[in-house]
Amino acid sequence: MEPTPINLNNRRILLGITGGIAAYKAAELTRRFQDQGADVRIIMTRSATEFITPLTMQALSKHPVHLDLLNPDTESVMGHIELARWADLILIAPASANFLARFASGHGDDLLTTVCLAAECPVAIAPAMNQAMWSKAATQSNRSTLLSRGAHILGPDEGLQACGETGAGRLMAVDDLVLRASALFSTGALQGKTVVITAGPTREAIDPVRYISNHSSGKQGYALAAAASDAGAHVILISGPTHLAVPDRVTAINVVSALDMHEAVQSVIDQADIFIGVAAVADYRPTIAANQKIKKNQDGQRSLTLEFIENPDIIKAVAQRPDRPFTVGFAAETEHLETHAKQKLVNKQLDLVVANNVANTDIGFNADDNAITVVYHDGSRVLPMMSKRALSERLVEIIAQRLSST
Template identity: 60%
Template sequence: MLELANRRIVLGVTGGIAAYKSAELIRRLKELGADVRAVMTAAAQEFITPLTLQALSGNPVHTTLLDTEAEAAMGHIELARWGDLILVAPASADFLARMAHGHGNDLLTTLCLAARCPLAVAPAMNQAMWAARSNQDNVALLQQRGVHLFGPAEGEQACGDVGPGRMLEPTQLAQLTADLFPRQILTGTRVTITAGPTREAIDPVRYISNHSSGKMGYAIAEAARDAGAEVTLISGPVNLPTPERVKRIDVVSAQDMYAASMNALIQTDIFIATAAVADFRVENSHNQKIKKQHNSSGAMTLTLVENPDIVAAVAKHSPKPFTVGFAAETQDVENYARQKIQRKGLDMIVANDVSRTDIGFNSDQNAVTVIWPEGQQPLELASKAQIARDLVTLISAHYKKAR
């Protein structure tokens, strides 16, 4: 099971014979789905080469605090922000001392100072060094600050001594790393989400659209990613940044979104249609800007034709993904939503009242009712991020039942 899917791990490697195990640790972390970037101290490079860790991680290895090439591509502060966890394995007595006392005289200690994510250390040293009062004080200080301690193990050491100080085995460290993160309920699942409005051209400068901001769909994309899913986001025109670790496909019209959705189905287990797709488009949009007509009536007629119903087409596809629709209504919300479930063949629908000024379009909050053929559950007023997390939990539970 890919328990670390979508997780980013910064692996710090310090000097010591146990550094050779760091290569295997990278393999184990990647097997669990993690993206790994290695940071090596100067002493670590005496035991294992950066090239080895680069080949195993598939990413450049960072070694120098003031490397102009690295700073241009990914500065040390950005690297600290990149990680979901910084794991130092092996962590030498010298490194633990410098970390405990706030040193920032190399790249790895600087990353630990700048990190917003959790920190973990896997000590590796001679048993006498591990037992030394000063080292134990440093370890206790780090633990008081919330640093996670992985090990050490007891056993025979490279120097011939026997006792505590051995670094835990890579398989153990990989599992302890996975255990730090919440269980990912959508690991191994491929989720496609549509979001935002569509724009239906009248002419090159005018279009028909709606007030959708895309915020709900983008929040669901982030929640599904955090739940371990591989996420594809098909987005109409919005002013939102692409969520990290999410594949985004930009579209404009309903026909564009339909084509992108159909293409995505071959790699989709769950399809969540949050987009506010225009129901109609102009039958014959103009290639040039329409000029104002100076006549007695001042009127202009547009002929509209119906757009494809994307979510209904997805629900009819074979094989069918677990299909979740959205019903943005201004009245009789639950009744209209239940009609849509039946008419379109959906597995679930999320209904919300967009006539309310405190939720819905452009708001950062929402309140919805999740409806499925045998029942329903309201999700009370909360941030769209919280609503998205609750939705992903419900969708995951019903998806697994349906399999």
């Protein structure tokens, strides 16, 4: 089952369409918003009308399409200021590179930019363009400017483009746009919730100077902590050793070993509405950690045997509590992603498992990007490669949706 977007009854969405190949997707987007109960009105740039007709958008939205700034007729009915006041959310989808540039520079020479300038409501922008256009310094700088001024930038997605090239620049999938846009209406998808997240690796001592660990950087767990905090949650981050800065407003508990982490989780889990186990916890630890540094060739020995003992299964212990929080596990796999994730979901009685392929060095452990498959009891969902931060935002929305439907 797909996560259901927040109900949009009585919500007013002003959809701005600019001139790009993806303009045809605005038709489907309009329908999907209406399915959720939203009232949708349309502004099209002149270029957009070359890609999809105003008649189509008028028929779908059931309202006249707004095209011109300097039109005495429309100005007396619903002019630019009224349109800006009417909207609960302005979403520009698709947003052209040209629109980003003009909005970032504060232009007000057509209806769409003028309404955006006049708006007091949130403005969300879903860019769509050729990957080279998206990666150009000018476009990236416009994106940063708009972000810094409070605009919400949704996407773009990666993949095959209409021009035949592959890369970042596709319009975010319509389903995800509806989810992300509807989340902007909430006070915060996780407002009032307490989320406990584990992150990073653990270190299992062999002696006072040596340990066994793994390649987890903690980036995914920290990104998730930031996204959950941004969504209004009180976040407790229980982290193994990493070099990362603790995100704003997040309470950090630093630990070293799996046993420490287990203990720290147990000490706060009573407070949790949601538990997300992202840490790469060592399954085993040396049975005995030597008190003194183990010397080379001690007693002439040429080999050294260490004995290991199983560590507590932190997430399973959380899931088995009678008053368990909504419990999310991560599965770092190198093959058969979905099958292994499903097994973990069932065996550990979790509510949701996020599987990522650590065999691919572009994503997973140390990388800045990730691509995941989210598996729950009645379905699954693939989130394509994107930054760990963007991925975390989408994951938080999915978790919030599923939590509210349990």
